[in-house]
Each structure stands twice: as C-alpha cells, then as structure tokens.
Amino acid sequence: xxxxxKEEAIAWAFxxxxxxxxxxxxxxxxxxAFYVSxxxxxxxxxGFVGFDQYVRAVGDPDFVYxxxxxxxxxxxxVRLRAKLEGDGPAPSLFSRIVPFVLALPxxxxxxxxxxxxxxxxxxxxxxxxxxxxxxxxxxxxxQLGASMLLAYLLFKSLRGKGFFRLLFFLPYVTPVIAxxxxxxxxxxxxPSSLANRFWAFCGLxxxxxxxESKSVAVLLLQACGITDYPAWVNECxxxxxxxxxxxxxxxxxxxxxxxxxxxxxxxxxxxxxxxAEIDGANAWQVFRNxxxxxxxxxxxxxxxxxxxxxxxxxxxxxIMRTPxxxxxxxxxxxxxxxxxxxxxxxxxxxxxxxxxxxxILVLTFLQNSVLGKRVFYGE
Amino acid sequence: MESKxxxxxxxxxxxxxxxxxISAVTATVPFVWMLLASFMTRGETLRRVFAPSEIQxxxxxxxxxxxxxxxxFENSLLIAALQVSGTLLFSLLAAxxxxxxxxxxxxxxxxxxLATLMIPETVTMVPNFLTVSWLNRHSPFxxxxxxxxxxxxxxxxxxxxxxxxxxxxxxxxxxWDAARIDGAGHVRFLFQIVxxxxxxxxxxxxxxTFIGSxxxxxxxxxxxxxxxWRPISVGLLQFVSEAGAEVHLQMAGAVIATIPVLLxxxxxxxxxTEGISMSGLKG
Numbered sequence: 213x214x215x216x217x218k219e220e221a222i223a224w225a226f227x228x229x230x231x232x233x234x235x236x237x238x239x240x241x242x243x244x245a246f247y248v249s250x251x252x253x254x255x256x257x258x259g260f261v262g263f264d265q266y267v268r269a270v271g272d273p274d275f276v277y278x279x280x281x282x283x284x285x286x287x288x289x290v291r292l293r294a295k296l297e298g299d300g301p302a303p304s305l306f307s308r309i310v311p312f313v314l315a316l317p318x319x320x321x322x323x324x325x326x327x328x329x330x331x332x333x334x335x336x337x338x339x340x341x342x343x344x345x346x347x348x349x350x351x352x353x354x355q356l357g358a359s360m361l362l363a364y365l366l367f368k369s370l371r372g373k374g375f376f377r378l379l380f381f382l383p384y385v386t387p388v389i390a391x392x393x394x395x396x397x398x399x400x401x402x403p404s405s406l407a408n409r410f411w412a413f414c415g416l417x418x419x420x421x422x423x424e425s426k427s428v429a430v431l432l433l434q435a436c437g438i439t440d441y442p443a444w445v446n447e448c449x450x451x452x453x454x455x456x457x458x459x460x461x462x463x464x465x466x467x468x469x470x471x472x473x474x475x476x477x478x479x480x481x482x483x484x485x486x487x488a489e490i491d492g493a494n495a496w497q498v499f500r501n502x503x504x505x506x507x508x509x510x511x512x513x514x515x516x517x518x519x520x521x522x523x524x525x526x527x528x529x530x531i532m533r534t535p536x537x538x539x540x541x542x543x544x545x546x547x548x549x550x551x552x553x554x555x556x557x558x559x560x561x562x563x564x565x566x567x568x569x570x571x572i573l574v575l576t577f578l579q580n581s582v583l584g585k586r587v588f589y590g591e
Numbered sequence: 592m593e594s595k596x597x598x599x600x601x602x603x604x605x606x607x608x609x610x611x612x613i614s615a616v617t618a619t620v621p622f623v624w625m626l627l628a629s630f631m632t633r634g635e636t637l638r639r640v641f642a643p644s645e646i647q648x649x650x651x652x653x654x655x656x657x658x659x660x661x662x663x664f665e666n667s668l669l670i671a672a673l674q675v676s677g678t679l680l681f682s683l684l685a686a687x688x689x690x691x692x693x694x695x696x697x698x699x700x701x702x703x704x705l706a707t708l709m710i711p712e713t714v715t716m717v718p719n720f721l722t723v724s725w726l727n728r729h730s731p732f733x734x735x736x737x738x739x740x741x742x743x744x745x746x747x748x749x750x751x752x753x754x755x756x757x758x759x760x761x762x763x764x765x766x767w768d769a770a771r772i773d774g775a776g777h778v779r780f781l782f783q784i785v786x787x788x789x790x791x792x793x794x795x796x797x798x799x800t801f802i803g804s805x806x807x808x809x810x811x812x813x814x815x816x817x818x819x820w821r822p823i824s825v826g827l828l829q830f831v832s833e834a835g836a837e838v839h840l841q842m843a844g845a846v847i848a849t850i851p852v853l854l855x856x857x858x859x860x861x862x863x864t865e866g867i868s869m870s871g872l873k874g
Contacts (some may be wrong), residue, residue, distance in 0.1 A: 219692060219693065219694065220694040221696040222688070222692070222693065222776075222777050223692045224688075224694070226684045226685060226687055226688045226692075226777070227684070227685050227688055227689070227700065228661060228679075229681045229684060229685070229746075229747075230681040230682060230684065230685035230704075230746070230747045230748075230752060231685065231700070231747070232747070233681065233743065233744065233746045233747030234704060234707055234747035235747075236722065236744075236747075237715065237719050237722070237743075237744035237745075237747065238707040238710060238715065238747060238749070239703070239707065239715065240718070241710075241715040241718035241719050241722070242663040242710065242714065242715075244718035244721065244722070245714055245715070245717060245718045248718060248721070249799060252697035256788075285810060290852065291605070330723055339694050357816075359733055360634075361610070362610075362611070362614055365607045365610045365611050366611065368603075368607050369604070369607050369608065369611060370604070370605075372608075372611075374861075376614075376615055376751075377864055378857075378860055379615045379618050379619055380614065380615070381856075381860070381863075381864065382618055382619065382622065382853070383618055383621075385798070385802060385852055385853065386622075386853070386854045387802070387805045387806055387823075387824065387848055387849055387852055388806045388808075388824075389806060389823075389824040389827050389828060389845075389848060390625075390827065390845040390846075390848045390849045391621065391845075391849075393620050393743045393827065393828075393831050393841060393844075393845050394624070394842070394845055395621065396831075397838055397842070398621060398624065402637075404636065404637055404638060406620075412868065427817065439607045463617070463618070463621070466614075466618075467618065467837050468867070471864055471867055471868060472867065472868060474868070475868030481761065499603065520708065520709055523711065524711040524712065524713075526711075526712060526713060526809060527806060527808050527809070530809070531808075545711060545712075547713075548713040548714075548716075549713060549716075552716065552717060552813075553812075558717045558721075561717055562717050562718070565711070565713055565714040565716075565717065566714065568615075568711060568713065568714060569709075569710060569711065572710075572711065573707050573709065576709055
C-alpha cells in the first residue's frame with residue numbers, strides 16, 4: 213500500500229512540469245477566454261456585458277434555440293430509428309414513418325433557425341465559417357484521395373521508396389512562412405508568375421489568382437462568355453484566391469498523409485493478401501475488401517487531424533491574403549486576428565474565438581460518432 | 592504464359608514509377624523555382640525566363656543585410672534551441688508515467704492532454720497574452736520581449752507527449768524488471784535505459800518542435816514589439832512586404848529561412864519518417 217502511494221507520487225512528479233504548462237497555457241486560456249468574452253475589453257477590462265457579444269456574433273438567441281430544438285429532434289429521430297430497427301427483423305411501416313415525420317419539422321426548424329442567425333449575426337463570422345467550409349471540403353477529400361494513391365504506389369514500388377518519401381515530405385517540413393511566400397509569388401496576377409505561365413502554356417487566359425475575389429464558377433461562366441449570372445453563383449462557390457490557398461494546403465500535407473498511410477499499409481498482415489490471391493480476387497476486390505477496411509483507422513485519424521487543422525489554419529492564409537481577395541479567404545481565425553490587431557478588441561475577439569472552439573468541439577464529436585462507427589479496427 | 596505475366600508486371604511497375612515521378616516533380620517544382628528566382632536579376636523575374644543567365648550571389652548578401660537577417664536568425668535559433676530542449680524534457684517526463692506506470696486518474700489526464708490538440712492558437716492567443724503580461728509584472732525576470740514568453744507556453748506539447756507515449760509503450764516490460772532487480776528507480780531507468788532507445792521518437796518530436804518554433808508568426812508578433820527577440824518568420828514577412836516587387840530578393844530571403852530546417856531534415860530524415868509513422872497508429 214505504501215509503495216503504491218510512492219509510485220503515484222513519482223508518476224505525478226514526472227507529469228508535473230508538462231501539466232503545469234499545459235494547464236496554464238492550454239486549458240486555463242479557455243476559461244479565461246470565456247471570462248474575457250463576457251466583458252467589454254480593449255487594452256484593459258472595461259464593463260461586464262454578459263452574453264451581449266455572443267448575440268452580436270452569433271445572432272438572435274431565439275434562432276439559436278430554434279436550431280438546438282431542431283437538432284435535438286433529429287437526434288431523437290435517429291435514436292428512435294436505430295431502436296425500432298433493432299427490435300424486429302422486418303421494420304414495420306410505423307417504424308419507417310415515425311422518424312420521417314419527426315425529421316421534416318426538425319429540418320425546417322434547423323434551416324429556419326440558421327437563416328435567422330445568418331441575418332442577425334456577425335457577417336464576418338459567418339463568412340469565416342463559409343470560407344472554412346469551402347476550404348475543408350476542397351482540401352480534405354483531394355488530400356486523402358491523392359495520398360492514398362501515392363501511398364499505394366509507394367507500397368508497390370520496389371526501389372527508391374526512401375528517395376520518393378524524402379521528396380514528398382519536403383513541403384511539409386519547409387517553414388510555412390517561406391513556402392507561403394513562394395506560393396504568393398507563384399500565384400500572383402503578374403503575367404510572369406508561374407501559374408499564369410502554365411495557364412498560357414495550356415492556351416488559357418491569364419488569371420488574378422490570389423487577388424481574385426470572384427468565385428471559380430463565375431470565372432468559368434465568364435470564360436464561356438456568359439456575363440449575366442445570378443448572385444448565388446458568386447456566393448456559393450469558393451473564390452479563385454481560396455482555391456489557390458487550397459492547392460497550397462494540399463501540396464503541403466500530401467507528404468505527411470502519404471507517409472502515415474504507408475505505415476498503415478505496411479502494417480496489414482501479408483496472409484490476408486495471400487488468402488485473397490488463392491480465392492482469385494482481382495486487384496480492385498483486394499483493394500476494396502482488404503486494403504481499404506484495414507487502413508480505415510489511419511484514414512479516419514488523418515481526416516480528424518485534417519478537419520481540426522483546417523479550422524485552426526491561420527499562418528499561411530495570413531501570408532497569402534491579398535487586398536484583391538477581399539474577405540473571400542478570411543477564415544474565422546483571420547477574423548479573430550483582425551479583432552485583436554486591427555481593432556484591439558480583446559473582448560469581442562475572445563467571443564469569436566470561443567464560438568470557434570465550440571464549433572471544433574461539436575464537429576470533432578460528430579465526426580467521431582458518425583464516421584467513427586464505420587471504421588474497422590480488426591477483429 | 593510466364594513471359595506474359597512478366598510483361599504485365601513490367602508495365603505495372605512503369606505506371607507506378609510514372610505516377611511517383613509526376614508527384615515528385617509537383618512536390619519539388621516550387622523549391623526549384625524559388626532557388627532559380629533567387630539567383631535572377633530583377634529584370635529576369637519580370638520576363639518569362641526560367642533560369643538566370645548569370646547567378647546573382649549578391650541577392651543573398653542584399654537580402655541578408657537589408658532584412659537584418661543576422662539578428663532574426665540568431666533569435667530564431669536561440670528560441671528553437673530553448674523550445675526544443677524544454678519540450679523534449681517535459682514531454683519525455685510526462686510520457687513515461689502515462690505509458691508505463693499505474694496511477695489513479697491516468698486515463699483522464701491523458702484524455703485531457705489529447706483534448707488540448709483541438710484548441711486553435713487564435714483561441715488561446717488573447718488569454719495567454721494577458722497571462723504572460725501578468726507574469727511579466729509579477730516575476731523577477733521579464734517575459735514580454737524576452738525568451739520566456741516566446742518559448743515557455745509551447746513546452747507543454749500534447750502531440751509530443753502522445754508520440755513519445757506511443758513509443759514507450761512498446762518497450763518490453765522485462766527491461767524494467769531487470770533494472771529494478773539491479774536496484775534502479777524510475778528516474779535512473781528512464782534516463783539510463785529508456786532514453787538511449789528513444790532516438791527516433793525524440794528526434795521526431797525535436798524536429799516537429801523545431802518546425803513549429805520556426806513557423807511561429809502570430810504569437811511572436813503579439814509578445815514582442817522590438818526586433819531584439821523577433822524570430823525569422825516575422826523578419827521575413829516584414830521584409831517581404833517592404834521589398835514589394837523585388838521577387839528575387841524575396842526568394843533569396845525565403846531560401847535563407849528554409850535552409851536550417853531542410854538541413855536538419857536531411858540529417859535525420861530516416862528517424863523522422865520512422866517516428867512520424869508511429870503517430871498514426873492506434874494504441
């Protein structure tokens with residue numbers, strides 16, 4: 213008994229330095245950010261304002277309740293369906309209809325609520341979320357798909373594995389500040405920029421790249437000679453500037469994803485493949501039924517890292533941000549940074565930061581509960 | 592029959608290497624271009640040429656002097672050295688009990704540590720600045736405009752702890768039993784037996800910390816207001832926005848800022864890729 217206590221004391225003593233720093237600069241700031249967000253706070257603390265700044269950021273609380281109610285109903289419907297389906301072998305008509313009846317008003321509530329929030333909330337914040345969404349959807353599937361392919365190729369190649377891995381990894385280890393500056397020049401609107409030279413080589417018109425705030429859909433229409441388009445064509449697609457930044461992000465992270473996936477591929481026991489060969493499975497069947505399920509935990513891990521990463525993204529966007537792109541590349545982190553540096557408004561910056569934090573928390577939780585179930589961890 | 596399958600195999604390998612080569616070129620083109628442009632004259636960067644007609648070494652001299660890179664370089668190296676050694680020590684100490692000791696609350700502590708990975712820097716920025724300012728007033732040495740503010744907040748690294756824990760869990764239990772019979776305690780076991788085995792993961796964590804410290808931009812801008820302790824990222828960004836259209840000088844600056852990291856990477860790349868592969872494994 214006495215020895216156990218000594219063991220525990222040693223364990224905590226070992227943990228102490230890291231825990232002190234993590235608590236002071238990792239956990240405490242969240243509590244502190246919340247405290248700051250409840251105050252008017254420029255350089256110094258001014259007055260207590262409660263949730264006023266949250267209303268300014270997110271929008272009318274009534275719409276928040278609406279969204280929450282809708283989300284709760286959807287959750288209830290999903291649970292109900294799972295329960296009803298689990299009960300009997302053949303789901304009855306009743307068990308099929310109830311979730312739908314629940315889902316329709318729930319969806320209406322969510323849509324209505326979100327619409328209200330967009331109208332009453334901070335335009336900059338919601339623009340930030342929209343940009344972040346484009347950014348995540350643009351990077352993650354491409355990044356994971358391409359690195360899966362590369363890892364597969366590397367896995368198959370006999371020689372030069374180390375050499376290719378070394379090259380693929382270069383973008384990841386290069387200081388962001390340097391590579392982002394290089395990309396800023398590669399994607400500059402000048403006719404001599406690398407991107408424009410490549411475009412000219414393909415016989416296409418010059419673009420303004422990082423300086424272009426128009427959406428890629430608009431540019432495509434214009435290239436086809438259509439100048440008359442509804443406003444949503446510009447609103448509902450990422451700008452060319454954001455696409456350029458997306459390309460940068462993919463370029464940086466493919467190497468990292470590839471190396472990790474390669475480790476995942478190498479960890480698959482050989483006898484699975486041998487068994488498949490005996491059964492006469494073709495390459496696609498092998499990939500679909502053995503490789504993919506067995507690397508799915510790795511893919512899942514990478515997608516989690518990537519989602520959190522795109523929501524945290526800041527440095528390279530800050531560097532590649534141009535006046536020409538207007539707010540079409542301003543993710544939430546950028547909006548927060550502007551509040552700190554441009555407006556010196558620590559109180560409101562903390563409010564936005566806290567909203568971002570809650571969003572990441574909810575997303576990670578959702579991703580874990582929805583995608584996490586589909587991941588195969590072996591027998 | 593046999594020869595047919597060999598031809599098929601050859602074709603397959605050809606396709607594999609073509610795919611790999613295309614990707615390798617894509618990965619390296621920006622570097623090649625950065626290098627080429629850094630040796631050009633201003634005129635050449637504006638014309639559509641791909642290579643400089645004459646190598647302009649003086650770009651590097653100009654960039655180095657104009658941007659005061661000497662000072663920034665020294666700052667960054669110092670900051671990196673402090674941050675890397677602090678992070679390595681703290682993380683190894685924390686990872687050891689999490690991986691190999693039994694104590695109450697271990698799993699909760701580990702979960703909380705991992706949860707901090709989700710927190711964006713922009714969330715912690717304002718409160719940490721306030722904390723650091725408070726420490727600046729209440730501690731015997733300066734935090735702002737000094738190394739503590741730039742390094743200490745990063746020494747508790749969840750990712751490093753996670754990676755080292757993954758590795759430590761793989762060390763056979765017999766080693767500990769043998770050490771205990773010889774009368775060694777946890778401290779001696781960790782530093783005399785485990786430490787030498789941790790080459791790859793420690794180098795990996797060190798490399799990550801080095802990259803992270805080299806990349807830091809927002810935080811250093813906040814906690815320094817004189818060039819005395821400003822790192823190279825801040826210096827390069829300032830230089831780039833001041834240099835305006837002088838692409839050749841910007842690129843020379845980017846090359847200068849990249850060299851140390853790439854140098855370290857080439858030296859330890861085998862251990863690094865090995866260590867990094869561990870970060871994706873569950874356990």
